[in-house]
Amino acid sequence: MVTRHKAYIGIDLGGTSLLVAVVGPEGEILGEVKRKTKPELGAASVIERMVQAVHKAIARSGLKYRAIGGVGVGVPGPVQPKEGLVVHCPNLGPSWNHLALEKRLSKHLQLPVTIDNDVNVGAVGEHTYGAGRGSEHMLAIFVGTGIGGGLIVDGKLYTGARYSAGEVGHMPLMAGGPVCSCGRQGHAEALASRSAMEREIRAALDGGRSSIVPDLMARQKRSDMSSAILGDAYDARDSVTVEVVEKAQYYLGLLVAACVNLLDPQIVVIGGGVLERMGDAYLEPVRNVAIEHYINSEQADQVRVVRASLGDYSGALGAAVLARQRLA
Amino acid sequence: MVTRHKAYIGIDLGGTSLLVAVVGPEGEILGEVKRKTKPELGAASVIERMVQAVHKAIARSGLKYRAIGGVGVGVPGPVQPKEGLVVHCPNLGPSWNHLALEKRLSKHLQLPVTIDNDVNVGAVGEHTYGAGRGSEHMLAIFVGTGIGGGLIVDGKLYTGARYSAGEVGHMPLMAGGPVCSCGRQGHAEALASRSAMEREIRAALDGGRSSIVPDLMARQKRSDMSSAILGDAYDARDSVTVEVVEKAQYYLGLLVAACVNLLDPQIVVIGGGVLERMGDAYLEPVRNVAIEHYINSEQADQVRVVRASLGDYSGALGAAVLARQRLA
Numbered sequence: 141m142v143t144r145h146k147a148y149i150g151i152d153l154g155g156t157s158l159l160v161a162v163v164g165p166e167g168e169i170l171g172e173v174k175r176k177t178k179p180e181l182g183a184a185s186v187i188e189r190m191v192q193a194v195h196k197a198i199a200r201s202g203l204k205y206r207a208i209g210g211v212g213v214g215v216p217g218p219v220q221p222k223e224g225l226v227v228h229c230p231n232l233g234p235s236w237n238h239l240a241l242e243k244r245l246s247k248h249l250q251l252p253v254t255i256d257n258d259v260n261v262g263a264v265g266e267h268t269y270g271a272g273r274g275s276e277h278m279l280a281i282f283v284g285t286g287i288g289g290g291l292i293v294d295g296k297l298y299t300g301a302r303y304s305a306g307e308v309g310h311m312p313l314m315a316g317g318p319v320c321s322c323g324r325q326g327h328a329e330a331l332a333s334r335s336a337m338e339r340e341i342r343a344a345l346d347g348g349r350s351s352i353v354p355d356l357m358a359r360q361k362r363s364d365m366s367s368a369i370l371g372d373a374y375d376a377r378d379s380v381t382v383e384v385v386e387k388a389q390y391y392l393g394l395l396v397a398a399c400v401n402l403l404d405p406q407i408v409v410i411g412g413g414v415l416e417r418m419g420d421a422y423l424e425p426v427r428n429v430a431i432e433h434y435i436n437s438e439q440a441d442q443v444r445v446v447r448a449s450l451g452d453y454s455g456a457l458g459a460a461v462l463a464r465q466r467l468a
Numbered sequence: 469m470v471t472r473h474k475a476y477i478g479i480d481l482g483g484t485s486l487l488v489a490v491v492g493p494e495g496e497i498l499g500e501v502k503r504k505t506k507p508e509l510g511a512a513s514v515i516e517r518m519v520q521a522v523h524k525a526i527a528r529s530g531l532k533y534r535a536i537g538g539v540g541v542g543v544p545g546p547v548q549p550k551e552g553l554v555v556h557c558p559n560l561g562p563s564w565n566h567l568a569l570e571k572r573l574s575k576h577l578q579l580p581v582t583i584d585n586d587v588n589v590g591a592v593g594e595h596t597y598g599a600g601r602g603s604e605h606m607l608a609i610f611v612g613t614g615i616g617g618g619l620i621v622d623g624k625l626y627t628g629a630r631y632s633a634g635e636v637g638h639m640p641l642m643a644g645g646p647v648c649s650c651g652r653q654g655h656a657e658a659l660a661s662r663s664a665m666e667r668e669i670r671a672a673l674d675g676g677r678s679s680i681v682p683d684l685m686a687r688q689k690r691s692d693m694s695s696a697i698l699g700d701a702y703d704a705r706d707s708v709t710v711e712v713v714e715k716a717q718y719y720l721g722l723l724v725a726a727c728v729n730l731l732d733p734q735i736v737v738i739g740g741g742v743l744e745r746m747g748d749a750y751l752e753p754v755r756n757v758a759i760e761h762y763i764n765s766e767q768a769d770q771v772r773v774v775r776a777s778l779g780d781y782s783g784a785l786g787a788a789v790l791a792r793q794r795l796a
Binding site: 312 | 546604605617619621622626627628629630631632633634635636637638639640641642643645650652655659718719722725726727729730731732733734760761763764766767770771
């Protein structure tokens with residue numbers, strides 16, 4: 141009974157920054173610390189930075205160390221949660237390959253630790269405390285540089301037979317279409333991600349069309365097109381950007397329809413950098429394309445397609461939820 | 469304890485014929501009757517024919533009526549199993565719209581009845597007694613005039629929030645592609661079903677190409693291209709048919725990949741008229757395309773893509789399994 145009242149720590153480990161939250165039994169954030177990940181320093185240093193951040197977050201929460209039940213970590217890459225192993229993290233570097241993160245962190249923190257994939261913890265966060273609250277069957281899609289997804293089936297995270305369910309970014313939507321980050325053609329990620337939009341805008345520029353995007357990039361001293369830049373160009377009705385965004389929305393709608401026709405969830409929660417910047421308005425055309433393709437006409441009224449509501453906190457909150465479920 | 473040893477009756481109700489099987493506790497078929505459905509006579513007559521077939525099958529099994537625990541029916545269209553209602557059956561006619569089949573059959577037979585969709589019962593049959601035996605997460609895809617699917621999650625039939633999960637035939641695979649039976653473009657059914665192949669062969673013939681298919685149709689006095697005709701033309705290496713079959717195999721491979729990347733099952737069981745006729749060889753190219761698109765490279769070795777093993781019996785056996793699960 142005591143563990144039920146304990147707080148759990150959720151860590152959202154990203155390529156740029158890491159967020160540590162001390163989370164109470166009702167999902168309340170009792171203390172938090174955000175800091176740069178600095179992956180160039182290697183895994184040992186990043187783990188050290190995570191440990192320091194956890195100590196600081198606990199101090200900020202005002203809780204005693206013994207009031208903490210355990211730690212959950214969302215990792216940006218495939219993991220083997222039962223073994224506590226990171227498989228690899230493209231954004232963090234090769235020192236993370238086959239890393240025994242659970243054991244390493246647990247030793248440093250003297251607390252039980254569980255790890256999972258960042259998209260899975262985000263889905264769990266949105267299901268437990270966010271836009272998917274109360275649903276039995278939910279799909280989360282996160283749209284950023286890539287496209288990831290997480291599934292909730294019968295109220296629980298569903299991970300498949302090899303812990304690799306939810307790879308919505310790699311569902312083929314356009315046979316023979318553009319090349320995906322994974323090397324295959326026509327996957328959702330190659331059609332509806334931020335990178336897909338960037339590729340299309342560059343192609344338009346190479347084709348001689350004019351756009352304010354290069355100016356925005358120069359002003360912000362960036363060599364890539366962030367979600368913020370795409371959002372600014374879209375808001376300014378830059379014609380190339382508007383066309384490209386509308387295409388991406390169309391393909392995201394097809395992806396939602398493919399998943400709904402296969403899984404028939406109550407709700408599809410869509411989050412990630414692109415959605416954070418573009419807001420609810422981004423979803424309207426996505427929803428319309430999806431509805432157009434639903435095979436069961438009742439789904440048009442009944443499947444909710446909504447924006448994630450926890451923003452940057454879905455990962456840390458979801459990691460804390462998994463820690464509570466697995467370690468209590 | 470007594471009900472566990474009872475036999476259950478499974479009925480596979482198709483547009484052309486209906487199959488009734490008396491099924492023992494280990495899946496043994498103790499008696500069976502196959503007869504024409506004659507949907508043109510209307511629902512009342514078809515129900516009458518089902519009742520007669522059940523009586524005959526029980527007689528053939530040598531069992532006493534009281535040894536029968538109940539009846540399961542697989543219906544060719546969407547159903548509401550909890551209410552025992554058929555929503556509609558395009559192949560059986562309008563007299564089946566919103567039909568209280570469970571109640572009607574139960575009254576005639578004086579036995580408890582449960583109904584489900586034909587594809588779902590086929591998936592349950594293959595999972596319990598066929599190619600998917602022993603798997604925890606399974607996907608069944610049936611390729612015929614259309615393409616249907618059934619999902620097994622955590623060892624049980626998964627039906628989603630509105631009882632319409634598994635509509636693999638209506639997953640978009642080719643944005644802007646050919647028009648599907650449902651009216652939308654680019655769905656799997658419009659690319660990989662028998663009807664899709666028929667459409668492509670007709671287009672080639674209209675374009676002036678020569679093929680043995682019209683001859684085969686004339687000889688068999690058919691106005692459509694059955695799986696048997698497609699199979700004969702393929703075996704004869706008719707060049708139009710070979711091209712069209714290879715395209716359909718490619719799209720079926722993409723469909724398998726889309727489902728595997730989303731669901732990560734242990735096994736994908738593929739059945740239906742086209743597979744029955746074309747045999748295991750049909751699956752080799754399907755498997756290769758799918759593997760090419762799996763995002764988790766382990767899946768290439770570990771996801772089994774196999775042919776359904778129960779043939780015409782998957783539906784009746786699955787219906788009996790559902791009857792045992794729901795009515796015992």
